[in-house]
Amino acid sequence: MIPQKFEYTAPKTLDEALLLLAAGAKPLAGGMSLIPMMKLRLAAPEHLVDLGKLKDLNYIRETDGTLHIGATTTHAEIESSPILRKKCPLLAETAAAIGDVQVRNMGTIGGSVAHADPAADYPAALQALEAKLALKGAKSDRIVAAADFFVDAFTTALQPNEIIREVIVPVEAAGTGTSYQKMFHPASGFAIVGIAARVRKKAGNIALVRIGVTGLSNRPYRAATAEKALEGKLGSATEIQNAAALVAKGVDANSDLHASAEYRRHLAVVHAARALMTALARTA
Amino acid sequence: MATTMTQTETFVGKRVRRREDPRLITGTATYVEDIQMPGMHYAVIVRSPHAAARIRSIKTKQAEAAPGVVAVYTGKDTERVGPVPCGASLPGLRVPHHHVLATDRVYFVGHPVAVVVATDRYLARDAADLVEVDYDVLPAVADPEKALAKGAPAVHPEWPDNTAFTFHQEGGDVDKAFAEADLVVKQRMTSQRLIPMALETRGVVAEWRGADRQLNLYTSTQIPHLVRTLVAQMLSLEENRMRVVTPEVGGGFGSKLNVYAEEALMGFVAMKINKPVKWIESRRENFLCTIHGRGHVDYYEVAAKRDGTILGIKLKIIQDLGAYHQLLTPAIPTLSVLMMPGLYKTKNVRADIVGVFTNCMPTDAYRGAGRPEATHGIERMVDLLADELKMDPAEIRLKNFVGKDEFPYATATGLMYDSGDYAAPLKKALEIVGYQKLRQEQIEARKQGKWMGIGISTYGEICAIGPSPATPAGGWESATVKIEPSGKVTVMTGACPHGQGEETTFAQITADELGVGLDDVLVIRGDTAIVQYGIGTFGSRATAIGGTALYFALQDLKAKIKKFGAMLLESEDVTFSAGQVTCNRTGKSKSLQEIAGASYRALKLPPETEPGLLATRFWEPPNFTFPFGAHIVVSDIDGETGQIKIRRYVAVDDCGNMINPLLVDGQVHGGVAQGLGQALWEQVVYDDNGQLVTGELMDYAVPRAHMMPWIENDHTTTPSPVNPLGVKGVGEAGTIGCSPAVVNSVVDALSPLGVRHIDMPLTPEKIWKLIAGGN
């Protein structure tokens, strides 16, 4: 690859990194999205700050009933994390569905979320998990809900000079089942459509449903009407089908060479039903 | 001497591991990109972003002034470089003058317009952005059928009908066959444009030694000697002043069976700047500017009797040629015509080709080159016929096959099939897959609303290309064998294998003939300064022709070895075997090592015998070879999403004798991967303006390891009478056999919906639409 000329710094501390970012540098994490763009000269940052070497951004820990995942944690680390597999299996399952082994070994959750590719996998899970993102600048520190973070394709609530510090997801309560179902893009491996479902049963009824959708449109979202349709129900096959049928309602679906808008909508419905079915089966 | 090389173990026919692999899998092989030279310069090519445009002006001042830049050349500078050659000749062929750099007009996206040369590749790339080209954009046409329509933009203004050639071939009495037929089935089908997708993109290093008038050209090619002849011509350089070296080649698949503008251009640059220069194609350029494969629209008609006997075939091919002819562009569809009867007896055929210019990268040979298209066509048509007649697809094939006692068999297209037993691999494949049981299972599956299909493809192909009169540049091959004074053996093959494994198989042949060990043999290829003139590796020819040349060179040497042995043993009654010449009377023997030493020491020579042990043979084959086989695919379709899952893939291939069955299986695996790619995922898409939409690996879907089904390989063996090794060729078989088996299985699965045909690639959306529409 022959990118344009750039400076490269690998700072030792987060503060150092934030100062460089404040001076206009661009963060580099796994490089799995940024470097291909630099190769095609669609991106030409003058200065890259490598977050990958920062120890204080690479962690998975549990505090006060929530799970905190440092921004530079790789997809592979998330996929294989014993804590996450036990306490937030949806995120681990989603990570395992990303790209290929090499991409999962290099790519990071912070990079994926910041990049906000409309076909990325994590956003579905983050919507369904009602995740929060901790953002940090040289002079700021704030928490934004995933629901408010994704603005449009490749556009987020991140301010210039701000980075994602960590991703915060809940410890899954007992009786919760989750599933991520995706249609793979045959060339890139990205999600043509990806549906993350979370279902919790109480006394035989569905007490909580969360459905996160990615790939269908420019913005990942929670399919609220579909969720409502299933709440309080038993979760019969018909009920699931009826709820799933609502996930793509009113959504401006994307269309490309590999899937028309009509087909994407249909896939969203099919994968929603499958995700809900699987999640429900996992509540037991 | 401590070591004796006497060897009783034989190697031909055994699953010997590839001797070239250690360097490849440890990353120590040398590719063009790995070549370093003092004073190396780097070239970046400025390419047209438009599919059709007039060049008003090119401003190079800014680029020339950029840091590190030593030169910028445009079409004006290279006007005297000869055109990129087209080796194919057809009656009335229109051949546009193909400059190495565009002069006044560009004809496709990626068309080279200027070359920037700098001391550093990054600086060269930066400076390329500073070359200002003022284009007057013109309407373009990217679809061959649209290009033939009235009023379509003319790709080359001098030929407004966009027709490069028409070609007609006929055998038997087609009109009579169609008049007597009980039924005729018709189908339009396409064989989409594909990217050959070598892992290693193209690359060239050119080094000009001015004082010696010597141009060294390192290039990733399948045909180093032809590149030398043709590039020397383009540069008006004496052929013997040019050396072409082909280091490791990371995949060719036909895409490097060519002479490219960049090869001559780098020679031109090196001669101008008097420094070595390197150009490495980016992946993006590989998509845009290395030849594409296929690009057919086919109109088939097959006439038959009610009992399933095929009476005649009509075929009209519309070949998307792209903007220019590369080395073999117009010849490729003629191979489809030759192969159009497949394995069937039909004597009545009529074919018409229209070769069409489009504002796209030229098409040319890609693994199978013409034969996958032909096989896809006939194998789809036979299934359509079976469906129409409610016959089993296996049965209709068995009924129409050329019988095993009918060889050599003269086809309606003028070929002479060498040997065959076409029913054998089909029967074997049916047995392996458990055909009858699967058909039962399918009945049950259908009752449960499941989509399951079984697809058969029985292919034949033309290999060992080919007798010289049938080829543009000579169809023979050469081999030199040197037995060094120490008895070690060096083989130099003109075939320039580049990954197929002849460093192993040729060593096997040599070891067995001379009775030495595999490690005593070194196979050298790919350097015109070392290896005698050769043709190259393509068209599944290297073993059948190059291996045969080797075989005959070895026979010459064996005779000479015997003479020396007889002299040393002072007996006329000797035999040579297991690396020893032995006197049949005394039992005394001389090892190859001793004989080799004596032949070079030359204290005494046998009568009328020269010192040394070296033999060169050029072997001209009397015919092509015709391998064949049967592939069966069982597929399951997810009715909700249209996703196809290949449950079983059975490949029974007959490539004649197998020198190394392990490598044969490897070739079939790779071939099937590329066949599956075409059947299921790959397609080059140009939009209406001639912009390449699928120009990155993120958009163009080549199969990855995890997308491959398990392949159940098996074989039948029908030796070829064409060469003494009895070998045929297997490099392209997998690709040729694969795609119709896949499509036939999916059409079979969906046949309850009345589906008769689906064009490739079988994307989930297409399948879903058929299912959703049909229910």
Ligand SMILES: Cc1cc2nc3c(=O)[nH]c(=O)nc-3n(C[C@H](O)[C@H](O)[C@H](O)COP(=O)(O)OP(=O)(O)OC[C@H]3O[C@@H](n4cnc5c(N)ncnc54)[C@H](O)[C@@H]3O)c2cc1C
């Ligand atoms: C072949 C291939 C297949 C892929 N398949 C998939 C797939 O199936 N599903 C999927 O979801 N993704 C896929 N991806 C994308 C992959 O997941 C990337 O890893 C991810 O999108 C970006 O993460 P990264 O760490 O590599 O970020 P980088 O590429 O380093 O950075 C991406 C962007 O985020 C910014 N950034 C990085 N870290 C931070 C941070 N902490 N705070 C703020 N900004 C930051 C960078 O400045 C840059 O703009 C694929 C990529 C490739 C190359």
